[in-house]
Amino acid sequence: MDIQVKKLELIEWIAQISDVNIISKMDKIRRTYLTMSDENIKPMSVADFYASIERAEEDIRSGRIYTQEEVENL
Helix, strand or coil: CCHHHHHHHHHHHHHHCCCHHHHHHHHHHHHHHHHCCCCCCCCCCHHHHHHHHHHHHHHHHCCCCCCHHHHHCC
16 A cells, blocks of 8 residues: 555545544653664664663562553553
């Protein structure tokens, strides 16, 4: 399917949505996309990857965790 056709279908679908929650979630996705750029996205080294895992495990041990519902409501 042509990308332009797909975009128009999405625009038509979005124009018909009246659910504020759906619109809000779509806006969060849009804002996230707009803040991303090639400059902000850099490959992670293996050392950084393991350090990230260690920080996550420390967060779990310390009780610094959130449920999926809590994250979605932020």
